[in-house]
Amino acid sequence: MVNYIVVGGGSAGCVVAARLSENPDASVVLLEEGPSDWNPYIHLPVGFYKTSQGALVEHYPWQPPPGYIGPANPGMVQARVLGGGATVNAMVYLRGQPADYDQWSHSGATGWSYQDVLPFFLKHEANDRFNNVSHSVAGPVGVSDQRHTHPLARLWVQACQEAGLAFNPDFNSGTQDGCGFYQINARKGRRSSTAVAYLKPARARTNLEVITHARVLQIILSNGRAMGVKYERRGKVQHLMADREVILCAGAINSPKLLMLSGIGASEALAEHGIEVHCDLPGVGQNLQDHVEVSLVSELNTPLSYDKYKKLHHKLYAGLQYLLFRNGPASSNIVEGGAFWRTSLAEGRADAQYCFMAGAGVEAGVDSVPGGNGCTLNVCQTRPRSVGSVALRSADPGIKPLIRPNYLQDPYDVDCMAEAVEYGRHIMAQSAIARHIRREFVPAQALRSRDDYRTFVRQAAHGALHPVGTCRMGEDDSAVVDQQLRVRGIDGLRVIDNSIAPNLCSSNTNAMAIMIGEKGAYHVLHAGA
């Protein structure tokens, strides 16, 4: 018997386990399905292109909606390793906009407005440039300027300015509009995941046990209370009991799945799978939100990009530079240039995000160019209206859930993306960058009318790997957790990860997960506060 069981050691879970174990009188066990984060590529920023596609991620097929014309066999990847998304992601550090969290608060997540959550962003951050009302230097997670910025990324940011965007030195200041260079989750040239920043220093504590390769199958419930979990490790099923709380941090796909497998969800759907209903909570698995992206790929007229590092001698040189000085191309996360822009549908704040990479074929599913030297501009709608769901296919924990993201089902999203893509091409046409481009590779077809753009968006859009919202926080009947992240109707059970978000933030989602981990742990430690 332990005091707390934390299920899932991802971006949020590592924070929760580390914070709870700061109390030497509390015993904490963290159960993580994936392996430890020993792989050296994880810690090398440029290793992102390997770790985000390899054995450290799980592939989840998703069900396309009727009329879908996008890529065949669509799927999303989610991390399966200690540190979760923070271990495999592209390290871009963004928090969204203050209005995102004010929207949470207005929707019933009282106590989670921007002013409420800002202290928990500051609590985790060790910024190597900023120290002001929006930033701190004293937290565990390194947030750094890039140690190496590719000349092409600089040219792209100049092209953005040529197109009329103002230079923004800090996308996390509260004002997102403009172009600039992303800060990244790194410290001294190495990835600063939550496994490294929170868990590693905490692992010396005798009251914290971290068990990897441990897949939780079910929460053990009795008389409306979470008593422990059933988990499988190396083929053996085991039980672990907790006398204070079970805390789910398994992410927006697996936290709702675990609740449903345990009998917490829409009673009719659970009954269909022969699962005993412990709590009829129809909101479990609903409200799935994810960003969509379109990748614009161009072929360069010189071997200028990071693609040249696919050749062994360039690779060795970059490796040596990194070993000696901790800088150079190997210290780059490749996603260097960024911008936020308002489409005509924006409703007063930026709704399109651009990520520039001085390379092609860097991300899974994104094309390389025939000439071998290319660059990629990812275009993302930051506040999509399409909403989907996660449901069980079976009562067998080994079967992946039925994911219906419903990307682009709301025509508003298609219109917004079409405009954002058109503006992305407008940036790429500015002379600062255009003079280095031989030809556009994606899109391959001519796009002239807004309808051409809409069709292209429907064909080319893919998920941005930012699922949230499936155990939504609120106070209405379909909310899954309350404002202290306690599962409604069950004692001793919380969800603390991105699944509790009422809506997406207007950017990448890792900083949000860390903030949720910090604030969630605060609520556990100050029960009732």
Ligand SMILES: Cc1cc2nc3c(=O)[nH]c(=O)nc-3n(C[C@H](O)[C@H](O)[C@H](O)COP(=O)(O)OP(=O)(O)OC[C@H]3O[C@@H](n4cnc5c(N)ncnc54)[C@H](O)[C@@H]3O)c2cc1C
């Ligand atoms: C390839 C990729 C690139 C990304 N790039 C960026 C980026 O550059 N910037 C950014 O801000 N965001 C990025 N994101 C998104 C961001 O990383 C995630 O939003 C964030 O990590 C989610 O945190 P979480 O704690 O909710 O879930 P996760 O970090 O996914 O953690 C869930 C953990 O639970 C474990 N788990 C699941 N089921 C079980 C079970 N049954 N038993 C035990 N353990 C279980 C998983 O293995 C995982 O470790 C990226 C994501 C991916 C996948």
